[in-house]
Each structure stands twice: as C-alpha cells, then as structure tokens.
Amino acid sequence: MAPRRKEKLLGSAGLAGVVVGTLFGLSLLIPTLKADDDDVRHVLPATWNWTQDTQGPVCGVYAVCRALNLLEIAAHPEEMWNTKVVAHREGSSPLELIEAIEQYGGVGELRDSMSILELFAVARPVIANVRSNTARSLYDHWVCVCGTSDGLVVYDGSKPARRISPGEFLASFSGIGIVVDAGLDSRNRCMAARWIGFLIIVATAWLGLRWWAVEASASIARQFIRLLIVTVAVVLMAAWVFSTHEGLKQGYRIALAPYSTSDRVMQGGMATLEQASSSEDYLLVDARTAESFARGSLPRAVNIPVYASYYETREFTASLARTTPIVVFCESERCTYDDHVAHLLVQLGFQNVTVSLPGYREYVQSQLRLNAAVIE
Amino acid sequence: MGRVAKVLEGMVGAALLYSGLNHLVNPFQFAAMMAAYELLPLPSLQYLSIALAGVMVSLGVALLSDTCADAAIRMALLAFVVFTSAQLFAVVSGKEISCGCFGYSNQPISLTSISIPVVLGVFSFASLVMRSRSSNAFKPNQRVREEGRCGFGQAK
Numbered sequence: 001m002a003p004r005r006k007e008k009l010l011g012s013a014g015l016a017g018v019v020v021g022t023l024f025g026l027s028l029l030i031p032t033l034k035a036d037d038d039d040v041r042h043v044l045p046a047t048w049n050w051t052q053d054t055q056g057p058v059c060g061v062y063a064v065c066r067a068l069n070l071l072e073i074a075a076h077p078e079e080m081w082n083t084k085v086v087a088h089r090e091g092s093s094p095l096e097l098i099e100a101i102e103q104y105g106g107v108g109e110l111r112d113s114m115s116i117l118e119l120f121a122v123a124r125p126v127i128a129n130v131r132s133n134t135a136r137s138l139y140d141h142w143v144c145v146c147g148t149s150d151g152l153v154v155y156d157g158s159k160p161a162r163r164i165s166p167g168e169f170l171a172s173f174s175g176i177g178i179v180v181d182a183g184l185d186s187r188n189r190c191m192a193a194r195w196i197g198f199l200i201i202v203a204t205a206w207l208g209l210r211w212w213a214v215e216a217s218a219s220i221a222r223q224f225i226r227l228l229i230v231t232v233a234v235v236l237m238a239a240w241v242f243s244t245h246e247g248l249k250q251g252y253r254i255a256l257a258p259y260s261t262s263d264r265v266m267q268g269g270m271a272t273l274e275q276a277s278s279s280e281d282y283l284l285v286d287a288r289t290a291e292s293f294a295r296g297s298l299p300r301a302v303n304i305p306v307y308a309s310y311y312e313t314r315e316f317t318a319s320l321a322r323t324t325p326i327v328v329f330c331e332s333e334r335c336t337y338d339d340h341v342a343h344l345l346v347q348l349g350f351q352n353v354t355v356s357l358p359g360y361r362e363y364v365q366s367q368l369r370l371n372a373a374v375i376e
Numbered sequence: 377m378g379r380v381a382k383v384l385e386g387m388v389g390a391a392l393l394y395s396g397l398n399h400l401v402n403p404f405q406f407a408a409m410m411a412a413y414e415l416l417p418l419p420s421l422q423y424l425s426i427a428l429a430g431v432m433v434s435l436g437v438a439l440l441s442d443t444c445a446d447a448a449i450r451m452a453l454l455a456f457v458v459f460t461s462a463q464l465f466a467v468v469s470g471k472e473i474s475c476g477c478f479g480y481s482n483q484p485i486s487l488t489s490i491s492i493p494v495v496l497g498v499f500s501f502a503s504l505v506m507r508s509r510s511s512n513a514f515k516p517n518q519r520v521r522e523e524g525r526c527g528f529g530q531a532k
Contacts, residue, residue: 113479115401137408139480171404174480198397205437209444223447227434235430238400252422255404259411260418 039280041302043319050290050305050312051159059132059142059157060092064100066144066155067125067180075104077158092142097127097178106181111190113175115242116166120147121193122179124186129176130169134310135343137258139174162311167251197241204237205230254310257347265342268327268354273363276327276356277301283320287330287341288360298329298363304345306330306337313344322349329356329363381506384499385439388452391496393436398479399429409476413462414469431455449504456497463490 061080068075080100092100098108108127111118119126125146132141144155152169154162179186208230239248253260276282277298286293286301293303304313326345330337342355358366399406407425411418431451438448463475463485474481475489483489 113398113401137412167404170402171408173402173405175402175405176480197401201397201400201433202393202437205434206441206443209434209438209441220447220450223444224451226444227431227438227447227451230438231427231430231434234400234433235426238403238426238430238433242401251404252407255408256411256418256421258408259414 039300040283040320040324041300043321044302045316048303048316050303050308051157057091060097060127061100062157063127063142063144063155064097064180067127068101068104068106070125070144070146070155071106071181073104073106091140094129094176094178097142101178101180108178108180109187111177111179114173114177115194115197116170117193117197117242118190119145119152119166119177121189122147122186123189125180127178127180128169129174130172131174133340133344134172134254134257134347135340139172139176145169145177156309159309159312164311165250167248168254171251171254200241201234201238205234208233253347257343260347264346264351264353265339266352266354268356270356270358270362270366272327272354273298273329273356273358276325277363281325283324283326285326285328285338285341285345286360287328287337288335292331292360297360301329304328304341306340308341308344310344310347313341314348317345317348317350320350323351325352325354326350327354327356330359332359332361333357335359378506378510381503381510382442384503384506385442385445385449388449388496388499388503389436389439391436391492392432392452392455393440395478396429396432396434396436400426400433401479403429405480406476409474409480412471412473412476413466414471415462415465446507449500449507453497453500453504456493456500459493460490460497463493 058077061077064080065075065077094110098110101108114126114128119128125144127142128145129139130141130143131137131139146153146155151163152166154164154169156162179190209226273284276284277300280300282300284298284301286297286303287306288297288303289305289307290303293301293305297303304316308316326342328338328342328345338355338359342353345353403426406429407421410416410421410425410428416424432455435448435452435455438444439452466473466485467490472484474483475485475492477489477492
C-alpha cells in the first residue's frame with residue numbers, strides 16, 4: 001500500500017501544483033485584463049436616461065402639478081396643456097401659474113425676496129423661480145420646493161424628488177416664489193418668519209451700536225471702527241439666521257458659475273476631436289439632444305445633452321476623476337450646446353475641459369473626405 | 377442739527393436698511409449681481425457680497441437711530457458714489473445687467489436705477505453739509521449733549 005500512498009501523495013501535490021500554477025497564471029493575466037478596461041468611460045453608468053421635460057415652456061406645468069399632488073389634489077401635466085393656461089412657447093408667468101392652481105381648487109400667493117426661513121416656515125409647497133442651467137445667469141425655470149425637517153426637497157419636472165442643501169438652492173433662486181395653498185395660517189407663518197429674521201438682524205446692529213460707551217464727537221475714526229465691528233456682528237448673525245454653513249461654498253460656486261467658468265474652458269480643433277475619439281484616456285462628450293445622439297455620433301462619444309441639469313450631470317460623472325481630459329462637441333461649428341455643457345463640467349470641478357470648434361457634421365465630412373482619398 | 381437733515385438721513389438709512397436686508401437674505405444672488413458688473417475679482421465676491429450687505433444694514437440702523445451717524449453718513453455718501461460710478465461704467469460698457477439695487481430684478485440698468493443712488497447721494501451730501509455747519513456752530517453747553525450721541529456713553 002505504501003507505493004499507492006506515495007502515488008496519491010504525488011498526485012495530490014501535482015494537482016495542488018496545477019491549481020497554484022493556474023492561479024499564479026491568472027494573477028499575471030489580471031493586470032492585462034485590467035489594462036484592457038482602462039477606458040475612462042467604464043466608470044460612467046452603463047445606461048442613463050436624461051430627463052428633458054424639466055426644461056422649456058412646460059416646467060411651470062410640472063411644478064404646479066407637483067405642488068397640487070403634494071396637497072393631495074389630483075392634477076396631471078397633460079390636462080394643463082389642454083387648458084392652454086401655462087404651456088405656451090415662452091413658458092409661464094407667475095400669474096398664469098396662480099390661475100392654473102386656482103382652476104384646480106388651490107390657492108397661490110406670489111411672494112418675492114423669499115428667505116430660507118420663509119421656505120421652511122410656510123410648511124407648504126412653493127413654486128420657485130430658479131435658473132434652469134447653473135451655467136446661465138437667467139432665472140428662467142420653475143421648480144416645486146418643500147421645506148421639511150430633513151432639509152429642502154426639490155421636485156424638478158418629472159424627476160424624482162431631490163434633497164439639496166439650502167445654500168445650493170438659494171444660489172439658483174431668484175427669491176420669487178408662489179406659495180401654494182396659502183391659507184391664513186401659512187401666510188402668517190411666512191410673514192412671521194420674514195419679520196423675525198429681519199428683527200434679529202436689526203436688533204443685532206442696534207445693540208452693537210449702542211453697547212459700549214464711546215466719546216462719539218471726539219473721533220470719526222472710532223465711529224468707523226464701531227461700525228465695522230457691528231457689521232461683523234450683523235454678518236455673523238445673518239449667516240446664522242438666513243443660511244447654513246452646509247452648502248455655503250457650493251452655493252457661491254453655483255451662483256458665480258456663469259462668470260467664473262469661461263476662462264477655464266479651452267478651445268480645440270479637428271485634431272483634438274479625432275484624438276479624443278480614438279484615445280481611451282479622453283472622455284468625448286456629445287452635447288446634442290438624446291435623440292440626435294441616438295441617430296449617430298462619434299466613436300467613443302458619451303451623451304451629456306444640453307438640457308442636462310447640474311445635479312443630473314453631477315450624478316452621472318460622480319465616479320470620473322476630475323483630472324480626466326474631456327472634449328465636448330455638438331452638431332456643428334455654429335451650435336453653442338457644447339459651451340453650456342463644458343461650463344457645467346468646469347463648474348463640477350473638471351480641470352481639463354476643451355470645447356471642440358468642429359462638431360459632428362464637420363467630423364463626418366472630414367471622414368468622408370478621408371475615405372474618398374483612400375479609395376482614390 | 378436741523379430737522380431737514382434728520383429726515384434726509386432717515387430716508388437714506390431706510391433705503392440702505394431695506395436694500396441690505398434684501399441682500400442678506402440671499403448673499404449668493406447678490407454676489408452674482410456684483411459679478412455681472414465685471415469690476416472685481418470673482419474670489420473676492422463671496423466675502424464682499426455678505427460684507428457689503430452687512431455694511432448697508434449697519435449704516436441704515438446707525439442713520440435711523442442717529443448713532444455713530446457722523447461716520448455713517450460719510451460711508452453712505454462714499455457707497456452711493458461708488459455704486460453710481462459702477463452703474464455708469466456698466467452703461468458705458470454696454471452691459472445689459474440688473475442694477476442689483478434692492479434684491480433681484482430682471483430690469484436692466486436704466487436712468488431710474490442710476491437716479492436712485494444719485495438722489496440718495498445728494499441727500500447724504502446735503503445732510504453732511506448740514507451736520508458740519510451745525511457742529512461748527514457748537515456752543516460750549518451743547519457739546520456735553522452731543523458727546524453722548526454714539527452709544528450710551530457719558531460725556532466727561
């Protein structure tokens with residue numbers, strides 16, 4: 001039996017050797033496999049549906065429906081398109097939105113210079129006038145916003161509700177809002193929030209000015225110093241009352257984005273476009289609509305349409321390294337969609353963003369010319 | 377100091393307080409409005425926006441309560457001169473931007489928006505002149521009362 005045992009042992013050792021060898025071989029192969037996965041696109045979501053109903057003239061319709069639905073009043077955007085109240089080409093005015101709310105049995109009250117305190121205190125949905133694209137300075141969009149105990153919840157078009165920090169929201173908010181179902185109770189709370197906020201600030205300034213004894217007539221300089229100290233107190237109090245530290249930096253980044261990103265976007269030509277379309281190190285972004293992208297695009301291109309919101313784009317590119325070189329293009333040299341998307345990407349912290357002057361059309365023509373030359 | 381000067385200071389103070397409170401409510405928007413003028417470096421605006429709004433409130437309260445008003449009216453005059461110049465610069469540069477006078481407005485800079493700081497500046501200047509005249513005409517027994525103007529301080 002001893003030789004058999006020896007054979008068994010040798011067989012087991014051989015098998016173990018084969019297993020170890022296989023594993024070792026695989027471990028050598030894995031880096032090679034990983035090397036094949038180096039395409040920067042692999043960190044992006046495989047499928048992504050960009051919602052476009054949040055833009056254009058129907059945003060007010062969606063915001064009204066969301067607000068009414070939150071108050072358990074049945075309303076659907078398509079019904080409102082039929083009423084022709086709030087869905088014409090130029091979008092909706094506040095008065096048209098109020099009219100639409102009233103048609104469904106709700107009450108809408110227009111307010112301006114709304115503070116974060118009022119948004120929370122009103123305890124009702126507010127249809128807020130915001131910027132549609134954070135790369136633009138125009139307040140041309142309506143969203144429904146609700147202040148809850150967990151923070152601000154924003155309903156934008158048919159997208160799922162999004163919780164955002166007060167700073168981020170304020171940075172895109174014009175201060176014009178329609179409080180939906182503004183009964184006497186919510187109106188009183190809104191007014192109380194506004195005046196309490198203002199009174200706290202004014203009281204801080206007044207008490208600061210009256211606190212210490214100073215020989216006023218003796219020196220204007222000392223009065224200046226007093227005013228300076230009071231200003232600091234007022235600013236600190238205002239930051240505490242009207243804002244939160246959370247999202248403060250982000251808020252300023254969003255607010256100043258239309259003015260801060262232009263000098264950080266580079267310009268590229270056909271060579272840049274071709275390099276991005278052939279190299280795995282580049283992310284090539286097609287800024288045209290999802291429909292145009294579906295009809296055909298450049299090799300390796302991913303779609304971030306011009307109507308993509310700041311938050312959607314942030315989610316889509318969350319896993320992408322901020323140092324990734326990105327080249328953005330659109331239909332042709334004349335279109336400006338690529339500029340919008342490029343500014344949005346810079347705003348999100350990408351450091352190497354290039355707008356390609358030639359677009360899809362120029363690229364196709366160039367390829368056709370190249371093919372014709374090869375055939376000849 | 378005359379009653380006219382006090383009324384003028386009250387009007388200037390009320391305007392500054394109203395504007396300052398509106399800007400303090402949303403300093404991000406104020407920063408964006410200032411950025412549209414393209415006069416100051418962008419990184420400074422996040423601090424300047426909230427600081428200027430705070431200054432407006434302080435000046436407004438100082439003028440309305442007649443506390444530290446000598447310094448406040450000088451600062452207000454300076455602020456109106458700077459703001460008028462900024463608006464004129466924007467008009468000359470062909471910028472169609474909101475003046476950012478009292479919070480958000482989608483109306484671009486116009487004669488009306490320029491006239492606001494001009495009128496308030498004239499009020500401030502007139503008040504300042506009246507103040508200096510009245511202080512030049514001090515009588516010895518008036519000085520004791522005037523010394524208590526900035527704060528609860530007791531005159532020595």
